[in-house]
Amino acid sequence: MDLIANLATGFGVAVTPLNLLYCFIGCLLGTLIGVLPGIGPVATIAMLLPATYALPPVSALIMLAGIYYGAQYGGSTTAILVNLPGESSSVVTVIDGYQMARQGRAGPALAAAGLGSFFAGCVGTLILAAFAAPLTEVAFKFGPAEYFSLMVLGLIGAVVLASGSLIKAIAMIVLGLLLGLVGTDVNSGVARYSFDIPELTDGIGFVVIAMGVFGYGEIISNLSQPAENREVFTGKVSGLMPTREDFKRMVPAVLRGTLLGSALGILPGGGALLASFAAYTVEKKTKLQPGELPFGRGNIRGVASPESANNAGSQTSFIPLLTLGIPPNAVMALMVGAMTIHNIQPGPQVMTSNPQLFWGLIASMWVGNLMLVILNLPMIGIWIKLLTVPYRWLFPAIVLFCAIGVYSTNNNTFDVWMVAIFGFIGYLFIKLGCEPAPLLLGFILGPMMEENLRRALLLSRGDWSVLVTRPLSASLLAAAVALVVIVALPSIKAKREEAFVED
Template sequence: MELFDNLALGFGVAFTFQNLIYAFIGCLLGTLIGVLPGVGPVATIAMLLPATYALPPVAALIMLAGIYYGAQYGGSTTAILVNLPGEASSVVTMIDGYQMARKGRAGPALAAAGLGSFFAGCVGTLILAAFAGPLTEVAFKFGPAEYFSLMVLGLIGAVVLASGSLIKAVGMIVLGLLMGLIGTDVNSGVARFSFDIPELTDGVGFITIAMGVFGYGEIISNLSKPEEDREVFTAKVTGLMPNAEDFKNMVPAVLRGTALGSALGILPGGGALLAAFAAYTIEKKTKLRPGEVPFGQGNIRGVASPESANNSASQTSFIPLLTLGIPPNAVMALMVGAMTIHNIQPGPQVMTSNPELFWGLIASMWIGN
């Protein structure tokens, strides 16, 4: 009963006119930022932090949270329609989403991303409201051995995702690890392999690599062909609703993606990106139904599952922030800054000292979804 009382308090706060407006602004901005390749929620929230000085604490955090989870959904639009990832977590959505669009099924692909995002976001918020404390204790049990195992799992997953030559796949993983070494060492603060180029001290951005490999690579390849051989493709979005067969394939994928994203979202350093890749890996290893389109050729599960995973992970990543004051990723670190600006100390006491903020923020996520 206490949970329902708290949620009633939260919805009372979130349904005020001012907070509804800021939730709308946050979701709208986040979706637009997600659509624009290369911008991302980190840069947007960083730019808007000074603007939150003049806002009440609850309204400011509702708006910033809306930007974050709105961007996870918005990134799927360009990934499906033009094969460019709007957000880093949308990279795997391109693999099957763009192929669906090329086959004239852009509408069902966008609907799968939207419906999966909505369901997963709502479930993630429910988990945040009901199980914040116990899930944080689980995250605390992850030590160096567990994180190393998680990294090895990620590398194995990368091999599983690859198609074609295994040697080339391993070669690309090694290249990725070498590129990951570029930047400032966390422990010593020494710049590694930056060659005195200031822009490289922060490392090589993932979204930059993704846009180069998937987006610009394809554009340059197309332009290199004679004009008569070039592929000119315009996505026409018709018939948004998926058919019965699509729903039959989507529903289990959405459930799997939601469960996986909710679990991985609470882990520091994980969040939406890790959840999306892990969800796609699981779907690719799940047996295809008779007559189902192979992965990489426009399978709707390859859109629904990662999109569900990245949205549920974006919601549950608030758990360590709100309950322990520990930011699990860069966006949550900026949220800590926003809370500090308003003299709010992130941690366990937020739930008791600022219940309007804690439960108002959670309730606003349902409205935002």
């Protein structure tokens, strides 16, 4: 009964005219930018974060959540029509989605992605609503030592589940932790790693790094490609709705993808990405029906299942953020940044101190998912027109938008130069094959880890054994060590590398 009462409170907040408007704006902006090649939800939210500064906290978070879903829907549109994933978790959608588009079946492919995502999003939100309250009760048992150990586990999980080289993922985490140390020491008030630059005494801005590495970095990377590699979709989309036969194949695939995504989305370090790869692997292992196209040749299950999995995963990734205050992936790290900007401390106290925000955000996810289905399916023609805009016109507008956005946060030209520097660094990461998402997690969690470690040591009068004598803290550290040991095993290492290869 408490759950029903809480959801009623949430819908009361989410369906107010103001919040409905911002939810719609978020979904529209997210889809608009997410549909553009090479710009995923992280870059979209990073670029639009300054636009939420003047809004009430609830409206700001509802709008950002809408941007997140919109960018994900847009990412699948780009993957299907242009053979270019708008975000990392749409990588496997490209394999069968683009083949369907080439066969003149882009409509059913886009409908399968949209309807599968809507169903999975609703299920994921229901799981979030059901498990949020019990997990919050557990979170109140956490002290500084437990939070530090949990963050260590989260960072190790992010390394293990990051695609690509383990060494590169560790390097990204460490670099993020080091960047988080720049600024003024909270305890002593001494400037650290500021190199006598006054602007660095307050630390490096979160928006600066996010916009530079993800926004400018992607733009430079796209410009380095030959023009023919950025070729836009020129085919026709006809017959929007899938056939009865398509639905018969889609429904079990959507259910399997939703189940996998809901479970894997909670894991730190790209649960939605892992979910989409796992869902596609499961579908390939499932026996083909008579008359069904092979995978890689335009099988609708290869679109419906990964898209359902990544959307369910994106919803359940809010669970560790809202209940423990720990961002499990780069997008959630941006949400932590947004909450901090609005003076909201993410964690278990949000539910008790600000229930309108907590339940309003959860209820808005249902509203947002419904809006996206209404927005995306009838407006496919408009998104295709947008894809025909030459990139040479598009990228200056994005660069200008980013520069205005980052300047507006502190009215400081130094930040604009910093974004440019981090844009170049982001481009280097892409060329070196380094995934930048762990850097963002390290940057967000670094100062929180330091604060909790210092607090734990102050309470224990400098006794480091507090991290292993408290049962919950010791269990979390033991889990972190076990993760490292397991992933180092040769057989597991080979399987991990195989999981992230899309054939």
